[in-house]
Amino acid sequence: MSAIEMSSAAILENVQTSLGGFRMTFELRGVPVQFANALRRMLLNETPVVELTDVQILENTTLMPHEVMKHRVEMLPVKCRPSEEDTVRNARILLRVPPVADGPTRILTTNDFVVEATRTDLLLKDRDLDTPMFFLKLRPSETVHLTARLRVNPSSSQLCVATYSYHVDEEVAKLDSEKFADKVQFTNFHRQLSYHRDAQGRPDWFDFTVESIGVVPAKDVVLFCLKDLMRRAPLWVKESSIVREAEPNVYHIVSTTEGHTMGALAQVIAYGLGMCSFVSYDVPHPLRPEMKFRFRSVDKTPEEVLTAVVDGITGLCRSTISAME
16 A cells, blocks of 8 residues: 555544534544554643643641642643643632631632632633532631642643544444344444454544543544644654664664654554565653664665655545544
């Protein structure tokens, strides 16, 4: 399969949105499972998110340890896009609850936080109920005083749901069901194995479900990840030097910015191009920023192989983006 064929293969179907655009389902066809998984990994772990940081606990007489309270503050969702640079830079968040000698137990929510910024609605409410988030329960005579600021975390997630499953081929499922006397058992357990396959017998049709936490619509998050993957595709090749190994026509490059997301996708595309008789990638240690991409070229230079791999990745991204926009 050539890079041109791969770039025109991605098909987007049955796009549906709900919850005011914060939930989206769609079917993605004609792509390898590694592309679907790369998109899912980026949706879950590689999108920028504004979060609370620099939490200073000035007073705390509750039974909750400082470290736990700090963590609870940092986990509160912030209704602010990473592009709102002035808000991120200048916003201040304050919580100060004086003690009450006698009285009932008090429930603190995000409404009790004071936001000093151009916008006062920075702390996200429950998206479905439009109610403030629960934070802490205060007993009589207990007090809390803390401050916090905002920052952009470049590697987090704007989503609460990002899943995909293999699309069931109805014709295959109908044939497979004839092998089972117990139709209920087939429907509940075995039908999911009747998924659509390409000419090589591999899954190439996926049902995606994406749901945002309520800051950025689901479609915008998916488009961001696709565009970011397309942007990153040539960078990891440009930053790396091609190393010729002792074995004839065997080369490798080492990236310090990419890992499984790019490595697995580049591997399957390199095989699909037909330019290589062997392709592998390796991430030696999860805590070390290093990914080794190794291949044996058939009759092309290593530069031509890597250029074709990059074109294949960007082509899949471009066709998916065009269908979604």
